[in-house]
Amino acid sequence: MSYPEQLEALLGQAVYELPQAEKEQQLGSLLLALHRHHQLQCNEYSQLYPQPLKATENMAGLPYLAVRLFKLLDLKSVADDEVLKCLSSSGTTGQIPARIYLDAVTSRWQSKTLVKILQQFLGKQRLPMLIIDCQASHMSGAALNARSAGIQGLAMFGRNHTYALNADMSPNWAAIDAFCAQHQHEKVLIFGFTFMVWQYFVKALQQQGRSINLPQGHLFHSGGWKKLQSESVDNATFKQGVEASTGIQQVTNFYGMAEQVGTVFMECSHGYLHAPATADVIMRNCFDLSEQPTGEQGLIQVLSALPFSYPGFSLLTEDLGTVHGVDDCECGRKGKYFTVQGRLPKVELRGCSDTAAAAV
Ligand SMILES: [Zn+2]
Incomplete structure (x- = not known):
């Protein structure tokens, strides 16, 4: 073969x-x-x-x-004229981002694989989706490329896409409240990068003494624990914090590299x-x-x-x-x-x- x-x-x-x-x-x-x-x-x-x-x-x-x-x-x-897009990974300020060249075939396989993996957790129906980030039009440089590629990958599982953050990373309360009012009693998909979910969503809710209620929500998050470790936030603390502020009980972490888009390692109910x-x-x-x-x-x-x-x-x-x-x-x-x-x-x-x- x-x-x-x-x-x-x-x-x-x-x-x-x-x-x-x-x-x-x-x-x-x-x-x-x-x-x-x-x-x-x-x-x-x-x-x-x-x-x-x-x-x-x-x-x-x-x-x-x-x-x-x-x-x-x-x-x-592949030959230069077969390159469909070049993904650049985040790379903090001063670091050179990685450059990943994708052709049509690799790109299609990435999407197909991601769909198969996520369907195991979400089923085939598209769910209302709350994205813990700002709109791509507010991002710039390498952040735009890596973050928006991650969001786009999951966005195909959602509908009624709602961005929870403003350009300055403050919560967009009007958007969040409207989403919750409309979808409180349904299954919803929430996605964000681990650090951003904690810093700009969970902590923002805590600091303002607010809470939302999405009991049928399923939060997927990825992106590493480095920044959270310095605040002594581990997986269990993260889950407790999310549930206390949002009512979300299903929280799934996943591991994956920007250099291997489509390949994700999902966390199971036993934490592996x-x-x-x-x-x-x-x-x-x-x-x-x-x-x-x-x-x-x-x-x-x-x-x-x-x-x-x-x-x-x-x-x-x-x-x-x-x-x-x-x-x-x-x-x-x-x-x-x-x-x-x-x-x-x-x-x-x-x-x-x-x-x-x-x-x-
Ligand atoms: Zn397992």
């Missing part, structure tokens, strides 16, 4: 029912095909990894790129993140990069079957995580389940990026 046929077959599988051993086979052979494709089509990639891989190589034996390389190099595996059929994670020892056993913290490597137009199918992130088990989460989903503990401390981060830069 060709790569597109294999990918279609994998996308046709139930999202969370593939046991790990079978995933190693199916996803593994797809990733090997992607490795060969990028070797042929991306100069920089083939310079980093000139050697052919054995067809018997397991997933842990596949090469990976430091995610930082997308900030340093223009990595693409799950890899869908089209993706996987491997934790690597911070010092020698060997694969960590279950239960041991390591650097998160994310593997995804989707990146065809850029060599992002296997990335070593700068996040720390732990795999807690395989095929036996109490929620019933198969495959690996894991948690994310945050970013590498800065001093080690520099070490890693030096290594990545030296490898080029």
